[in-house]
Amino acid sequence: MRVSVKVDWRRFVLAALALALPGEAAADFKIADVQPKFTEQSLTFAGNLDLGLSAKVEEALAKGIPLEVVIDVRLYHQRRYLWDKKIASWTLRRRIQYHALSGQYLVSAGEGEAETRESLLTQQEALKQLGSLSDLKLALPESPSEGAYSADIRVSLDIEALPTPLRPVAYTSFAWHLNSGWTSWKVAR
Amino acid sequence: MESSALRSGAGTPRQRTEGWNRYVTRYVTGFTPLAVLSVLLIAAFIMMNAAAQNSALFGRMYSVLLLVNILGVVLLIALILLNLFHFVEQYRARVMGTRLTLRLLVMFVMLAVLPVSVVFFFSIQTLNRGIDNWFDVRIERALDDALLLGRTALDALKQDLVKNTQEIAVELETLPVKPKTGGLRSELSLLNALREQYNITELTLFTQDGKIIASVSEASFEPGTLVPDRPSDTVLTQARQGLTYANLDAIGKSGLRLRVVVPVRSRDVGAPTRVLQVLQALPPRYAKLGESVQSAFAEYEKLVYLRGPLKFGFTLTLSLIALLTLLIAVWAAIFSARRLAAPIRELAEATNAVAQGDYQKQIPVTSRDEIGILVESFNDMTRRIHRAQTQSKRSQQEAEIQRAYLETVMGRLSSGVLTFNQRLLLRTHNPAASQILGAELKTSGRKSLAWLTEHYPTLHPFTEAVEQAAAAGQTEWQTQIQLAVNGRRRTLMLRGTSLPSWRGKRGGYVVVFDDITTLIQAQRDAAWGEVARRMAHEIKNPLTPIQLSAERIRHKYLRQVPEEERAALERATRTIIEQVEALKSMVNDFSEYARSAQMQSRPVDLNDLIRDVIELYKNERGLSTASVVPLHRANDKPGKGKAPRAVSTRLDLDADLPVISADPGRLRQVLHNLLLNAREALTATPKPMISVSTRVLTENMHRFAELKIQDNGPGFPEAQLVRLYEPYVTSKEKGTGLGLAIVKRIVEEHGGAILAENLKDGGACVIIRLPIGDAVAVSAEKSPALKPVRAETKA
Numbered sequence: 001m002r003v004s005v006k007v008d009w010r011r012f013v014l015a016a017l018a019l020a021l022p023g024e025a026a027a028d029f030k031i032a033d034v035q036p037k038f039t040e041q042s043l044t045f046a047g048n049l050d051l052g053l054s055a056k057v058e059e060a061l062a063k064g065i066p067l068e069v070v071i072d073v074r075l076y077h078q079r080r081y082l083w084d085k086k087i088a089s090w091t092l093r094r095r096i097q098y099h100a101l102s103g104q105y106l107v108s109a110g111e112g113e114a115e116t117r118e119s120l121l122t123q124q125e126a127l128k129q130l131g132s133l134s135d136l137k138l139a140l141p142e143s144p145s146e147g148a149y150s151a152d153i154r155v156s157l158d159i160e161a162l163p164t165p166l167r168p169v170a171y172t173s174f175a176w177h178l179n180s181g182w183t184s185w186k187v188a189r
Numbered sequence: 190m191e192s193s194a195l196r197s198g199a200g201t202p203r204q205r206t207e208g209w210n211r212y213v214t215r216y217v218t219g220f221t222p223l224a225v226l227s228v229l230l231i232a233a234f235i236m237m238n239a240a241a242q243n244s245a246l247f248g249r250m251y252s253v254l255l256l257v258n259i260l261g262v263v264l265l266i267a268l269i270l271l272n273l274f275h276f277v278e279q280y281r282a283r284v285m286g287t288r289l290t291l292r293l294l295v296m297f298v299m300l301a302v303l304p305v306s307v308v309f310f311f312s313i314q315t316l317n318r319g320i321d322n323w324f325d326v327r328i329e330r331a332l333d334d335a336l337l338l339g340r341t342a343l344d345a346l347k348q349d350l351v352k353n354t355q356e357i358a359v360e361l362e363t364l365p366v367k368p369k370t371g372g373l374r375s376e377l378s379l380l381n382a383l384r385e386q387y388n389i390t391e392l393t394l395f396t397q398d399g400k401i402i403a404s405v406s407e408a409s410f411e412p413g414t415l416v417p418d419r420p421s422d423t424v425l426t427q428a429r430q431g432l433t434y435a436n437l438d439a440i441g442k443s444g445l446r447l448r449v450v451v452p453v454r455s456r457d458v459g460a461p462t463r464v465l466q467v468l469q470a471l472p473p474r475y476a477k478l479g480e481s482v483q484s485a486f487a488e489y490e491k492l493v494y495l496r497g498p499l500k501f502g503f504t505l506t507l508s509l510i511a512l513l514t515l516l517i518a519v520w521a522a523i524f525s526a527r528r529l530a531a532p533i534r535e536l537a538e539a540t541n542a543v544a545q546g547d548y549q550k551q552i553p554v555t556s557r558d559e560i561g562i563l564v565e566s567f568n569d570m571t572r573r574i575h576r577a578q579t580q581s582k583r584s585q586q587e588a589e590i591q592r593a594y595l596e597t598v599m600g601r602l603s604s605g606v607l608t609f610n611q612r613l614l615l616r617t618h619n620p621a622a623s624q625i626l627g628a629e630l631k632t633s634g635r636k637s638l639a640w641l642t643e644h645y646p647t648l649h650p651f652t653e654a655v656e657q658a659a660a661a662g663q664t665e666w667q668t669q670i671q672l673a674v675n676g677r678r679r680t681l682m683l684r685g686t687s688l689p690s691w692r693g694k695r696g697g698y699v700v701v702f703d704d705i706t707t708l709i710q711a712q713r714d715a716a717w718g719e720v721a722r723r724m725a726h727e728i729k730n731p732l733t734p735i736q737l738s739a740e741r742i743r744h745k746y747l748r749q750v751p752e753e754e755r756a757a758l759e760r761a762t763r764t765i766i767e768q769v770e771a772l773k774s775m776v777n778d779f780s781e782y783a784r785s786a787q788m789q790s791r792p793v794d795l796n797d798l799i800r801d802v803i804e805l806y807k808n809e810r811g812l813s814t815a816s817v818v819p820l821h822r823a824n825d826k827p828g829k830g831k832a833p834r835a836v837s838t839r840l841d842l843d844a845d846l847p848v849i850s851a852d853p854g855r856l857r858q859v860l861h862n863l864l865l866n867a868r869e870a871l872t873a874t875p876k877p878m879i880s881v882s883t884r885v886l887t888e889n890m891h892r893f894a895e896l897k898i899q900d901n902g903p904g905f906p907e908a909q910l911v912r913l914y915e916p917y918v919t920s921k922e923k924g925t926g927l928g929l930a931i932v933k934r935i936v937e938e939h940g941g942a943i944l945a946e947n948l949k950d951g952g953a954c955v956i957i958r959l960p961i962g963d964a965v966a967v968s969a970e971k972s973p974a975l976k977p978v979r980a981e982t983k984a
């Protein structure tokens with residue numbers, strides 16, 4: 001259940017910057033339904049992140065430019081009279097890349113030994129896989145105590161991970177600003 | 190640099206604001222901030238350039254550097270704009286030197302902008318062309334072809350594998366869906382046999398929903414992996430639907446592999462379809478070539494795609510650097526122009542100040558070049574001008590002091606001084622001149638001698654003398670003239686000198702004159718005194734023997750002579766005795782007149798003295814007293830001649846009159862003489878009246894006690910008015926003419942002055958002024974109850 005949308009000043013800055021420059025109205029990253037839940041000592045999710053690419057980003061992907069999305073998750077313990085206490089935060093990076101020889105999209109997550117790779121036939125499938133949270137299991141630093149918990153999630157395209165020459169273009173184009181913004185969800189038990 | 194006003198914490202808010210403004214101006218338009226910013230920006234650009242070339246060191250900072258550079262450039266633009274704004278303000282305010290600065294600025298900016306623009310333009314062109322040259326259609330096609338070739342080769346392999354897989358699937362159809370106990374082993378061996386038969390890397394059989402039934406693989410295939418790779422749900426769905434999936438798999442850790450997924454239909458009716466997956470690792474050579482083609486193609490594709498952004502990035506960097514260069518050049522132009530124009534501006538300002546009269550202006554010498562020499566020369570010039578001006582001012586002051594000194598001396602001179610220019614126009618005069626001539630000379634404008642004659646006709650002898658002397662061209666002259674000023678004759682001694690000529694022009698004249706009337710009078714008085722003394726001495730001696738002899742003759746021969754001659758003798762001797770007596774009296778008068786002053790001064794209340802004398806006259810009913818020197822006693826004897834009429838006496842005495850220092854006996858004599866004179870003058874007057882008044886008078890810082898005695902008689906004869914005080918000047922038949930002479934002498938002995946004049950409506954008036962000196966202290970003791978006395982009595 002979606003609780004609220006937190007205000008993020010960086011989004012305003014980026015939006016202002018992007019509005020000032022010509023760009024196309026693009027599809028954006030959305031977080032529709034993630035259903036966080038405590039399962040034993042970890043935080044799990046159900047549902048997907050809705051990752052829509054703008055035409056420019058799609059083109060870049062098709063031309064073999066690897067894209068990296070960053071999923072930020074923050075877990076808060078809600079308190080009645082004080083501000084919410086941050087319990088833990090995770091930053092997950094997932095990559096998608098077109099493989100020309102096989103004509104497939106490779107989706108990878110994690111790094112080094114923990115890296116998982118999958119090849120998918122269509123872009124749609126690949127994006128679905130990229131935004132899939134079903135297999136995600138985030139270990140908690142401590143077992144959740146009584147009281148309400150909330151999880152804040154954000155997914156965005158990491159411009160800094162793009163090739164250097166593309167970065168100025170990406171920074172100055174609205175099409176490249178793919179960011180869901182923070183959304184807050186109540187954690188079920 | 191100017192000192193910061195912020196350092197002083199005290200001061201009014203206005204001062205603080207001004208200080209702040211100056212502080213801001215200094216840090217916005219100064220040299221240091223822009224220089225520092227420029228250096229920082231150049232450093233940032235170097236780093237950004239390195240980052241754009243994929244340098245590992247700066248690659249991560251690229252975006253930050255770009256942002257920093259853009260902000261820096263914006264800041265630099267803002268600073269330069271502020272500088273320009275400041276400059277425009279000064280230009281509009283027509284601050285000295287801004288025009289020159291503008292010209293220099295425009296020149297410098299042109300010099301900087303043109304080459305930078307040209308370099309920038311060609312750099313952009315070259316850069317774009319260079320980047321475009323990286324890409325070649327043939328290479329692109331070759332890569333495409335290589336990829337296609339790879340795909341085709343892989344496709345052939347794939348087709349073989351699909352065929353084999355389908356054959357394996359047919360063989361596996363015989364396998365029961367639900368194996369008996371220990372059946373799994375037979376399945377595995379079957380699979381293993383098939384794998385070996387077809388030389389397959391991994392063979393896995395799945396249930397319809399993707400659960401592994403059995404899997405066999407090469408021992409060397411993906412060691413460390415326990416669970417065989419599972420196809421994706423899409424692929425499974427596809428297989429369930431009876432379709433075959435075959436594709437190159439790029440995710441395997443041991444390089445490229447082919448994956449074929451086919452359905453395995455069961456021969457048992459209603460038994461579920463199983464799914465067979467075959468993973469075939471490509472031969473190493475194939476795999477290597479395929480990877481190589483893939484990576485080369487991908488890299489090239491990426492490059493092609495990034496061509497635009499790359500150009501954009503390079504253009505951006507280059508533009509920013511060009512902009513930075515331009516801005517630094519503009520700023521340097523502003524700074525240099527200002528610096529170059531500063532001494533010239535200072536010089537112009539200083540020249541202006543000198544033109545306005547500020548000769549103390551000095552400019553600091555900041556350079557040793559031609560401008561520095563110019564500034565030094567200017568400083569030297571102003572120093573000299575200032576010195577000259579100071580000297581001239583001093584001379585002027587000295588002249589002024591000299592003039593004031595001369596004026597003071599002239600003002601205090603008792604001699605009259607008049608100066609005329611060469612056209613005989615009056616230039617200067619002193620107060621004594623106005624006083625002596627009785628003319629108002631202070632009126633504005635230069636007066637000619639004619640003007641003087643016209644306005645003061647009595648001064649004609651004076652102007653005539655001056656004109657004559659000037660006409661004669663005398664350098665030194667002296668003359669004595671007689672003037673009638675205010676109805677009184679005055680004798681003036683004139684001395685004239687022509688002033689020294691200057692620059693070929695004739696100088697004017699200076700005329701110095703003295704009123705020597707008094708001097709002449711004094712000389713006359715002295716002469717008369719001497720005559721009187723000698724006469725008294727010479728005459729008095731034989732008189733007593735004559736008188737004694739006459740008396741003896743009378744005594745001895747009066748009885749002896751016959752009766753008829755006795756009367757004649759008696760008359761003759763009496764006449765002799767009487768005449769000798771008269772002569773004695775006259776001689777006494779003379780000796781009185783000639784007697785040297787032996788004053789016995791003491792404080793005297795003049796009013797009391799007047800009252801005493803008037804009282805005496807009232808008691809005597811017109812008779813003179815023996816204590817005073819009778820002047821005209823022949824007429825005064827009662828019964829002889831005319832009986833004196835009753836004369837009214839009117840007193841108007843100032844009660845505030847202070848006590849004066851005087852000899853009361855002699856003052857009494859003065860009063861007697863004057864009153865007698867007045868009374869005698871009034872014998873023919875129908876209503877005779879004598880008024881006596883006193884008052885305090887202040888004139889020229891001196892205080893006087895003024896005594897005024899006036900009658901309503903016929904007045905003094907006009908002819909005698911000038912020589913009134915000389916002995917033997919009298920209008921009376923039998924007077925010696927010594928009365929007023931003695932009065933004058935006594936008054937002068939007291940340091941006073943006497944003035945006799947005729948009144949306009951008839952009658953004579955004698956005014957005596959006696960100085961109020963040390964005796965003032967005594968007057969303070971006088972009773973304040975004394976009021977002015979106004980009495981009218983019938984004498």
